[in-house]
Every structure is written in structure tokens, then in C-alpha cells.
Amino acid sequence: MPSPVLKKLAGQTAVYGLGTILGRVLNYLLTPLYTGIFAAEAFGTYSEAYSYIAILLIILTYGMETALFHFAQKNPNPKTVFSTAAVSLILTTTLFWLILFPNSSFVSELMNYPGHPEYVIWLGLIIGFDALSSIPMAWLRLKSRPGAFSLITLANIVVNIGLNLFWLKWGRDMYLSGQVSPFQGWGLLEYNPDIGVGYIFLANLIASGIKLALCIPLFRTGKLLLDVALLKQMLKYAAPLLVAGLGFILNERLDVLMLKYILPLSPSDAMQQVGIYGACYKLAILMTIFIQAFRYAAEPFFFSQQKRTDAKEMYASVMNYFVAFCAILYLMVVLHLDIFKHFLRDPSYWAGLSIVPIIMLANIFLGMYMNLSMWYKLSGQTRFGAIFSLIGAALTIGLNALLIPKFGFTGSAYTTLIAYGSMMLLSYFWGLKIYPIPYNIKRILTYLFLSVGLYLFHRLFSEVDVAYRLGLGFFLWCSFIAFVLHNEFPNLKQMLLWKK
16 A cells, blocks of 8 residues: 555655656657758767766766765754865866866867867856756755756757757748848857757756856855865765766767778768757657656655655555556557657658667666666665776666667667666666565566557558557557556555555
């Protein structure tokens, strides 16, 4: 029977999701704009750049968000923990900028962006702004303020989308029609085709700057002082999380970077394949959004509930609902790919649609791993996270090197599935020895195997009329939802009817 506090977790996931999901969905709607404007090669540059951003952001935040959650629960003055984490990130981000900016031209050449050192500067500023925002945003999560968190997130997304539309829709349309821009001579406000995908970076930069500006009042939570003794403890706790996070993000992003250099194709053709892979990867965004929204709510929630006598049973219930909902999302997309594929406006991108079911299943494994990873975070044994992530990273590097030359981006998709699946299994079996949680394995496997089985059954009709295929897919999806509700209704009813 689920604990009543699960209703609180569900509610916070929904509120975090309002900012994260709504914002990401709006951002997702930019995909047709990008794929309608940029050829696959240019889209590959965009995908590659954001892989670098993701990797460097992990390095520049070095596990301090989770360290904040951990030490704020133990320290009698949580504001001191916040202050120490914030000052530490301010110092390291400043150092990063001092190294990067004077060498922007050299770095742009290394990244094969010749003539665009401004790309490097803009990307560096995005990374720095997001790193500086991470601790105040984590503080909002710690203090159970999902409303403020979501408002700041939405402001960031709305500005980003608005500027994308301003430059790549309105400005570009005026330029192509030969009209004189009202911003002629106003520098970056006037559309310049030479900037190209750089407008995506510039829009993100301004949005990240506004997000940081909205976080500035939170820096006044306490005096910005650095407690050196506390910082040493936090760094010791966070160091394995940095390794774990780096290994994790390499699992997620390294495939894009390796495709560029390992594919036995010309640089231009390789970037086209990177663009197709990156665009089709975006069709799995609904799964990614849900997992991220859940993580924002679940991580501080799990820490706050660890002293309860029924904590482990509650964690098991959370996993059960999580997998059920992920399986529903999985089938919603893979059974209706004939609809979702039109988000990629240029049909040349559809060559990569076969990776979508693989990537979505891989993301389910990733979400399960995030749930399972709480045992080593709660027990303070964060070194295991580093071990699992390094194993995953080794699999990612080795299998990509082996499979990309033979199977192209399909090999990368299967590599992601194997890496995340391996990390999930390692965390589960190791956790049984140290922090056993009574997961309902039978029900979890039922949801996973049934959802994949329904997709494979639907694939048997891939040659029939599209309308029939969509109708069958909708029927199978609704049938699966009915099955889940039949299994989970008694517990869900208790959660929904519970009142404090």
C-alpha cells in the first residue's frame, strides 16, 4: 500500500513537469522550424554543440546539487551549505571563462567551426550561466518550491523560443523576401544568414542570462561566505558524483561526437548522419521530459523521507508507478510514429526513425537506474555511482567504436540501450546487498515486456495502410493503459482520495 506522502511526490512531479514538460514541449515544437531551415549537416553542428554543453556543464557543477541536498539535511544551518556551494561554483565558473575566452579562436578551429569564434564564446557563456543557476535552482527544490522553480524554468524557455522565432522565422522571412529590416544596422538584431545555427546558441545565451538574473535574489538567502572545512566535505562527497555524472553524460552524448569522427564518410556526409541521428533522437523527448521532471521532484523527496520506517516500501511503489507511466509514454510514441515523424519537416530526416523505439527503451532503463541510484546516495556510498557510470562509459566508447563503422547511427542507438541497461542491472543487484528495496520485479517486467511486445506486434503491419496502422496503434495503446489501470487502480485510488 503506498504511503500518503506519495501523493505529495506525484503533485510535485506534476508542478515541476508544468515548467519542465510545458517548456520542453514548446521547445520541442522548434524542431520542425530547425529541420525545415537547416540541412542535416547544419543540424549536426547544433546537435554536436549541445553535446559539448551537456558534458562541460556536468564538469562545472561537479555534483554540488546533490551535495547541497545531502549536507543541508545534516547541517543545522542549511544556508551555510547553500552559500559554500554557490561561492565554489562562482569561483570555478570564473576560472573556466578566463581560460576559454582568450582561446576562443583556437577552440573554434579544433571544433571545426572555422571563422566562428563567437560560437565558442556564446557556448561558454551558456555553460557558465547554467552552472551558476544550478545551486539556487537546487535550493528551490530543496525547499519544496516547485512553483518558483517552474516559473523561472518557463521564463527561460519562453525567452529562448521567442528569440528563435524572432531570428529564424520573422527575421529570416523578411531577409528572404527582400524586405528591409526595421533593425537594419542594429548588429545582432538584424538577421544575418552567415550566423546560421549560431542564432540557436544566441537565443539560448540570452535566455540563460535571464534565468540567472531571476536567480540572483536567491543568492541573498544568506551571506555568500565560503566555509572551507564544509567545502572539503562537500567536495569529498561530490567527487564520485562528478565521475558518475561525467560517465553518465558520456553515455548520453558521446555517441553524437563519435559519429562525427568514426563514420567512414567524408566530414560533410558524417555531419549529415549526425544531424539525422540528433533530429530523430528528439522524437524521444517526451520520455526524457518525464524522467527529468520526476528526478527534480524525487531526489530531494527521497532524501527527506529516508528516516521513515516504511521508506523502502515507498521507494518500491514509486518505481512501480514510474515504470508503468514510462511504458505508456513509450507506446504512445512508437505506435504513432506515422504522426510524430512529421515534426521533422524534411523527409530526409526520416531515415533515422528506426532508432526512436530503441532510444525510448534506453531512456526507460535510464529512468529506472536513476530510481535505483538512490540507494548509494542515501547511504552516502556515492563511489558506486562513479563505478557504474564508468562501466557504462566504457561500454559506450567500446561498443560505439565497434558498431558505428558497421551500422552507423543504429549502432549508436543499440549502444545506448546496452549501456543504460547494464548500469540499471548493476545498480539493482549491487543494491540488493547493501540497501535492499522490495521492488515488485514481476509487475515491472510485465509492463516492460508487454509494451515492447505490443510494439513488435504492431511492426508486423508496417506495410499496410497508414490509417489502419494508426488505428491499430491507438487500440493497442488504450488496451495497455486499461491493463495498467486495472492493476494499479486500488493503490491509485487511495493516493487520490488521501487528505492530510
